[in-house]
Amino acid sequence: MNVLMRNKMTWVKSLVESTILTSIPSCYAYSTHPSHGGDATSTEVVDKDQRLIPTIDFSLLISGSPQQRSLCVQQLGDACRDWGFFYVTNHGVPQKVIQGILQACLSFFNMSEEDKKEFEGTHVMDPIRCGTSFNSSVENVLCWRDFLKVSVHPEFHFPHKPASFSDISLDYCKRVRGVALELIGGISESLGLEKDYIKKALEMESGLNSFIANFYPPCPQPKLAIGLPPHSDRGVLTLLVENQGGGLEIKHNGRWIQPCAPPNSFLVNVADHLEILSNGKYKSVVHRVAVNNKTTRISLAISHGPSAKNVIVPAQELLLKNNQLAAYWGMKYEEYFMLQQSNQLNGKSCLDRIRIG
Ligand SMILES: O=C(O)CCC(=O)C(=O)O
Numbered sequence: 319m320n321v322l323m324r325n326k327m328t329w330v331k332s333l334v335e336s337t338i339l340t341s342i343p344s345c346y347a348y349s350t351h352p353s354h355g356g357d358a359t360s361t362e363v364v365d366k367d368q369r370l371i372p373t374i375d376f377s378l379l380i381s382g383s384p385q386q387r388s389l390c391v392q393q394l395g396d397a398c399r400d401w402g403f404f405y406v407t408n409h410g411v412p413q414k415v416i417q418g419i420l421q422a423c424l425s426f427f428n429m430s431e432e433d434k435k436e437f438e439g440t441h442v443m444d445p446i447r448c449g450t451s452f453n454s455s456v457e458n459v460l461c462w463r464d465f466l467k468v469s470v471h472p473e474f475h476f477p478h479k480p481a482s483f484s485d486i487s488l489d490y491c492k493r494v495r496g497v498a499l500e501l502i503g504g505i506s507e508s509l510g511l512e513k514d515y516i517k518k519a520l521e522m523e524s525g526l527n528s529f530i531a532n533f534y535p536p537c538p539q540p541k542l543a544i545g546l547p548p549h550s551d552r553g554v555l556t557l558l559v560e561n562q563g564g565g566l567e568i569k570h571n572g573r574w575i576q577p578c579a580p581p582n583s584f585l586v587n588v589a590d591h592l593e594i595l596s597n598g599k600y601k602s603v604v605h606r607v608a609v610n611n612k613t614t615r616i617s618l619a620i621s622h623g624p625s626a627k628n629v630i631v632p633a634q635e636l637l638l639k640n641n642q643l644a645a646y647w648g649m650k651y652e653e654y655f656m657l658q659q660s661n662q663l664n665g666k667s668c669l670d671r672i673r674i675g
C-alpha cells in the first residue's frame with residue numbers, strides 16, 4: 319500500500335456511506351492476496367457442530383449446590399480443553415445493559431469523523447484509540463472493520479463523547495469483569511489449582527482489560543474481504559457480545575464453525591495467556607470474522623489480562639504434578655501486548671514466538 323493511502327486511512331463506514339459501492343477497493347481484497355493463502359476466507363463451515371459448542375450455566379457456578387458447582391467446573395475445564403470457546407448463560411448482566419452498551423457503541427461510530435478524530439490516538443499503546451482495520455501501518459490488506467479500543471482496567475479510560483457513553487461503559491465493564499473473574503476462578507479449579515491461583519499468579523487485581531468495539535458495515539463483495547483475519551486473543555479470557563449473530567467463526571479440529579449463541583449469552587474464548595499458564599492444556603482458540611452484504615454487525619469484546627509487569631509462565635504446580643517441562647518462555651504482559659498490537663493479526667504468530675521447541 320502506498321504512503322498516501324496509509325496517511326489518509328478512511329473509515330470503512332465512511333467508504334460505504336460515501337458512495338454506492340458495487341465492488342471493494344483492491345486494498346480490501348483479502349482472499350486474492352498472495353500472502354494470505356486460502357485460510358482467511360475459506361468458507362467450509364460445519365453446521366452440525368454448532369450445537370455441540372458447550373454452554374456454561376453461570377448461575378450454577380456462583381450459586382449452585384456443591385455438586386452443581388463441581389459439575390460446572392468440570393464442564394468449564396472440558397470446554398477449555400476441547401473447544402477453547404463456550405457460551406455463558408444466566409450470567410446476571412441484564413439484557414438492557416447489554417443492549418445499552420451496543421447502542422452506545424453504535425452512537426460512537428455514528429459520530430462525524432471530525433468528532434472521532436480526537437480519539438484516534440497516535441501509538442498502539444495509547445489508552446484510547448479508534449480507527450479502521452487492525453494495524454493499517456503494517457497490513458498488506460485492510461480489514462473491513464472499524465474499531466474503538468479502550469483500556470478500562472486497572473485505570474478506566476473512555477471517550478467523553480457521545481454523552482453518557484463513559485458511564486454506560488463503566489457499569490458494563492465492571493459487571494463483565496465480575497463474570498470473567500468468577501469464570502477464571504472456576505477454570506483455575508478445573509486445572510486442579512486453588513480458585514484464586516490464576517488471579518494471584520497473573521496479578522489480575524491490577525490486570526489490563528481492553529474494551530474493543532468492532533463495527534463491520536455491509537460489504538458488497540463479502541467473500542473477498544475479511545472483518546478480522548484468523549487470530550487468537552492476548553490475555554486470559556475474552557467475553558464478547560454482538561448485535562446480531564453471523565460473522566464470527568472459530569477454528570475447531572481444522573474446520574471453521576459459526577457459533578450460534580443462545581439468547582442473552584456471552585461468547586467466551588480462551589486467550590493466549592491461559593494457554594501459557596496451563597502449559598498448553600487449554601489452547602487459545604483461533605477465530606476470524608466474516609462480513610456480509612446486508613447488515614452492519616457490531617461486536618463488543620472485553621479482553622481480561624494479567625497485570626502489565628507480570629511475566630507469564632506455565633504454572634509450576636501443574637508442571638510438577640504432570641511431570642512436564644515448560645512449553646513456553648516467560649514474557650512480560652506489556653511486551654506481549656505491544657508485540658501483538660504492532661504486527662498484523664496472523665493466527666497464533668505471537669504465541670509461536672515464545673513456544674519452546
Ligand atoms: O467481532 C467478533 O465477533 C470478534 C472480534 C474479535 O475477535 C476481537 O475483537 O478480537
Ligand SMILES: [Fe+2]
Nearest residue numbers: 549550551605
Ligand atoms: Fe479476537
